[in-house]
Structures are given as structure tokens and as C-alpha cells.
Amino acid sequence: MKLKEYLGETNLYDKKEKLEINKAKSWLKSVSSFANGSGGKLIFGVKEDNTILGLKNYKEDSESISELIKTKMDPVPDIDIEILDFDGKIVIILTVFQGKNTPYFVVDSGSRTAYKRIGNQSVAATRLDLFNLSLKGEHITYDSLESKKSIKEVTFKELYIEFKERTGKELQEKDLKSFGLVNDEGKLSIAGALFADGHQVYQSRVFCTRWNGLSKANGLMDALDDQEFEGNIIYLLKASMDFIKRNTKKMWKKEAMYRVEYPEYPQRAIQEAIVNALIHRDYSVIGSEVHVDIYDDRLEIYSPGGMYDGTFVQDINPYEVYSRRRNPIIADLFARMNLMERRGSGLRKIIEAYQAEENYRDDLMPEFKSTESSFFVLMKNMNYDTQNGTQNDTQNETKNEGQNEDQKLTTRDRRVKILDCMTHKPSITASELSRLFSVSLSTIKRDLKALRDVGTIEYVGSSKNGCWKVINAKLLEEKDE
Numbered sequence: 001m002k003l004k005e006y007l008g009e010t011n012l013y014d015k016k017e018k019l020e021i022n023k024a025k026s027w028l029k030s031v032s033s034f035a036n037g038s039g040g041k042l043i044f045g046v047k048e049d050n051t052i053l054g055l056k057n058y059k060e061d062s063e064s065i066s067e068l069i070k071t072k073m074d075p076v077p078d079i080d081i082e083i084l085d086f087d088g089k090i091v092i093i094l095t096v097f098q099g100k101n102t103p104y105f106v107v108d109s110g111s112r113t114a115y116k117r118i119g120n121q122s123v124a125a126t127r128l129d130l131f132n133l134s135l136k137g138e139h140i141t142y143d144s145l146e147s148k149k150s151i152k153e154v155t156f157k158e159l160y161i162e163f164k165e166r167t168g169k170e171l172q173e174k175d176l177k178s179f180g181l182v183n184d185e186g187k188l189s190i191a192g193a194l195f196a197d198g199h200q201v202y203q204s205r206v207f208c209t210r211w212n213g214l215s216k217a218n219g220l221m222d223a224l225d226d227q228e229f230e231g232n233i234i235y236l237l238k239a240s241m242d243f244i245k246r247n248t249k250k251m252w253k254k255e256a257m258y259r260v261e262y263p264e265y266p267q268r269a270i271q272e273a274i275v276n277a278l279i280h281r282d283y284s285v286i287g288s289e290v291h292v293d294i295y296d297d298r299l300e301i302y303s304p305g306g307m308y309d310g311t312f313v314q315d316i317n318p319y320e321v322y323s324r325r326r327n328p329i330i331a332d333l334f335a336r337m338n339l340m341e342r343r344g345s346g347l348r349k350i351i352e353a354y355q356a357e358e359n360y361r362d363d364l365m366p367e368f369k370s371t372e373s374s375f376f377v378l379m380k381n382m383n384y385d386t387q388n389g390t391q392n393d394t395q396n397e398t399k400n401e402g403q404n405e406d407q408k409l410t411t412r413d414r415r416v417k418i419l420d421c422m423t424h425k426p427s428i429t430a431s432e433l434s435r436l437f438s439v440s441l442s443t444i445k446r447d448l449k450a451l452r453d454v455g456t457i458e459y460v461g462s463s464k465n466g467c468w469k470v471i472n473a474k475l476l477e478e479k480d481e
Contacts (some may be wrong), residue, residue: 054090156171264382266357426467
């Protein structure tokens with residue numbers, strides 16, 4: 001028998017060289033965190049580097065483990081103890097099962113502390129953690145809690161319209177109760193308040209920003225576009241999608257019989273990422289919101305709340321991350337409207353949407369990261385040239401959607417012409433340049449930033465009465481060389 005058969009991912013086990021009886025809290029906190037989470041194992045008689053030391057008094061140790069758990073934990077979790085022989089060295093495998101009566105506390109020196117698993121560590125649960133663990137122990141989810149709103153105070157017009165458009169069926173008032181949006185007393189659940197028209201839940205917000213460049217701090221014009229959306233989650237989904245569509249482009253190339261499209265980001269991937277952020281976020285965190293940040297080379301989506309089971313998504317194969325729903329009522333209604341699947345992972349769908357595009361490469365694989373309190377999705381701009389820091393122009397054969405046939409300028413050619421325009425009209429505005437070259441305002445602002453960064457131009461005077469000054473047009477040529 002091999003020890004590695006008992007070793008899974010780092011968040012599922014702890015190794016102890018020996019059993020600490022006088023300092024039982026050192027390992028009981030792992031028992032607490034496993035019981036409060038998805039379960040796990042403690043292996044006694046093994047070093048951190050997997051060297052097997054064995055236990056001399058393993059029979060007494062196994063009895064002490066059982067007794068300490070019974071006397072120093074409340075409630076007592078379900079456990080199993082195995083005594084195993086590894087080449088003549090005896091180790092104890094303590095299996096802690098996922099608890100049904102959370103939170104599980106360690107009682108020590110008159111204090112009661114519950115722990116949770118963060119990666120491969122057991123840390124003390126916060127007040128918010130205890131609240132959520134208490135809900136879990138009562139088999140209640142946050143979205144099912146009763147809100148302060150009554151059905152007489154709100155309407156569901158947007159939900160009715162969206163449900164009809166996506167399912168072809170009329171949503172009846174009785175369905176609101178069967179879907180968990182309204183209780184028998186006519187009070188809305190948190191989920192019901194999130195689907196009701198208007199802005200019923202303060203933290204139901206999405207902040208969207210199109211940044212100028214590759215970070216949030218880029219000189220004169222930090223943000224090209226930004227909006228804060230407040231309202232029900234159907235509105236937030238549509239508003240976020242519209243903002244992203246408005247601030248991204250789709251390129252295309254003519255073929256013999258059809259045209260091939262090259263989006264910066266697949267539409268399906270964007271929708272899946274926004275839906276996941278709205279469904280799986282932690283709505284119990286007051287004052288929080290989803291953030292959508294668009295940069296030149298990537299799109300990032302942040303949502304409050306880490307993985308529901310306490311794991312870190314970056315430590316798991318994204319194809320093997322299965323949906324564990326923090327907000328099952330919200331998720332169920334989204335599934336009924338065909339906005340998500342009842343089974344499977346949205347992360348897989350995001351990856352597959354990328355892989356289905358004509359301009360996909362392996363280095364464009366979406367990335368996912370989580371902490372104990374946040375979740376991030378990073379999607380890369382498939383039309384961004386990482387070497388030159390510009391949008392790909394595909395040798396003049398690919399054009400931005402909406403660009404005229406006779407305006408096939410490369411990025412460099414456009415910037416040369418911008419310098420010429422500034423020489424003849426120093427007061428020319430970004431809006432005028434946008435109309436002149438038939439490109440978006442954000443594209444022109446990126447051009448101006450690039451020209452300033454290489455020292456080719458500078459803006460002199462105030463934003464109202466200033467003008468452009470061409471310092472050295474040759475610097476653009478030198479950079480290209």
C-alpha cells in the first residue's frame with residue numbers, strides 16, 4: 001500500500017508528525033475546517049515532505065483522537081479512523097466527513113472557535129463565515145432568506161418579458177411561489193428581490209470600465225468609458241453585455257463565398273462569465289459589486305465570494321470544476337430561461353467558446369483565479385498583438401466591422417496621418433479624428449496615447465483651450481524599426 005493513495009489535493013488533507021495531546025488545538029482546527037467544508041483527512045506519523053515516521057503508541061493515539069474530538073468539539077463531527085502499516089511503520093488516517101450541522105467549533109480554554117479551509121490552511125471563521133455556516137447547518141441558502149419586501153410593493157415585468165422571450169411560455173404569478181421568489185405570506189425571498197423590477201437589493205450592482213491601456217493608471221485619460229449599473233439581475237446582465245459590446249470590436253475578412261469573423265472576445269464566453277458572476281457571487285457581502293474591467297489586451301470580471309467549497313479554482317483542472325451553487329434559487333431560474341445549464345461547469349463553456357473561434361491560439365486560453373473572498377475571470381483579446389502592443393490588422397485584409405472598403409489603413413498608417421492632421425490643425429479633437437478615420441473614439445484615444453508614450457506628440461495648454469504639438473514625427477518611424 002502506498003501513502004499517495006491517501007493524498008488528494010492539498011486542501012483535502014493535513015500531515016502531522018505526531019499526535020499533539022497537550023496542544024490538541026493544533027490539529028483540531030483542521031478537523032473543524034474539514035467538517036465545516038467538504039471533508040478531508042489528517043495523517044498522523046508523516047512529515048510534510050511525505051517521509052513516513054510512524055507512531056510508537058498508535059493504539060493509545062487512536063483512542064486519544066476519538067476522546068479529544070468528543071470532548072473538545074461541538075457538535076461532534078462524523079469521523080473514521082484507520083490504522084495502516086507502511087513497510088513496518090504505523091500511521092493513523094483520520095477521515096473527517098463533510099458536516100451536516102455546521103458550524104463545528106473547537107472548545108478550548110473556555111473559548112469556542114470555528115475554522116474554515118482556505119487552500120491548504122485552516123483559519124478562524126469570520127462573523128460572516130459563521131452566518132453562512134449557520135445557514136448551511138439549517139440547510140438554508142442566502143438567496144432563500146426572507147427579504148423586507150412584499151409582493152405588493154414590487155413588480156416583475158422585466159422577468160415576465162425575459163421568461164417569455166427565452167422559453168416561449170407565460171410566467172404566471174403562482175410560478176413566483178413555486179420558483180422560490182415569494183413565500184406563503186407574500187414576502188419576497190432575497191432571490192425574489194433580486195429579480196424584481198428596480199433596485200431592491202443594495203449590493204445588486206455592476207461597475208463597468210473601459211480602461212485606456214493595459215492597467216488602471218495610464219496618464220491623461222485613465223478611463224475611456226465607465227458606467228455603474230444598479231437594478232435587478234436581468235437588467236444587470238443586459239447592461240453589462242451592452243457595455244462590453246460597445247467597448248469591443250469585431251474584425252472580419254472576406255473569403256470567396258462568405259466572410260470570416262474575428263471577435264475580440266467570443267459572445268458566448270462573455271455571457272457565460274457575466275452569468276456566472278451574477279449567479280455564484282456572495283450576496284451576503286454588503287457593499288460589494290461585480291466589476292467588469294476592459295483593457296487593451298484583456299477583459300477581467302471580478303465577483304465577490306470565492307469557491308463555495310473553499311477550494312482555489314487555480315489549483316483545479318478547469319474541465320473538472322463542477323457547479324456547486326451558492327444561490328440555487330437564482331441558478332434554477334436562470335437555467336429555466338436557458339441562460340445556464342443545470343449541470344456542468346460554466347468555465348468549460350468559456351474555454352470551449354474561445355477554442356471555437358477562427359483566431360484562437362493556445363496562449364489565448366482564458367484564466368480563472370479565486371481567493372477566499374473573490375473570483376476572477378480573465379479573457380484575452382484575441383485581436384491584440386502582444387509584440388507590438390496594437391490591434392492586429394491582418395496585413396490590411398481584415399477590417400473593423402463598419403469600416404469602408406477604401407479605408408484599409410494599418411494602425412501605423414493611421415497614426416502617421418494623425419500626425420499630419422495635427423500639423424495642419426493643432427486644435428483637432430479626438431472626436432474629429434474618430435469621424436475622419438471612421439474608427440471608434442477608443443481607438444483614436446489609444447493612438448494618441450501611443451504617440452505620446454514614444455514622445456512624438458504632446459498636448460499643450462488646458463483641456464478646453466489647448467492644442468496638439470508634434471515634437472518629432474521620426475520617433476514613430478524609429479519605434480517601428
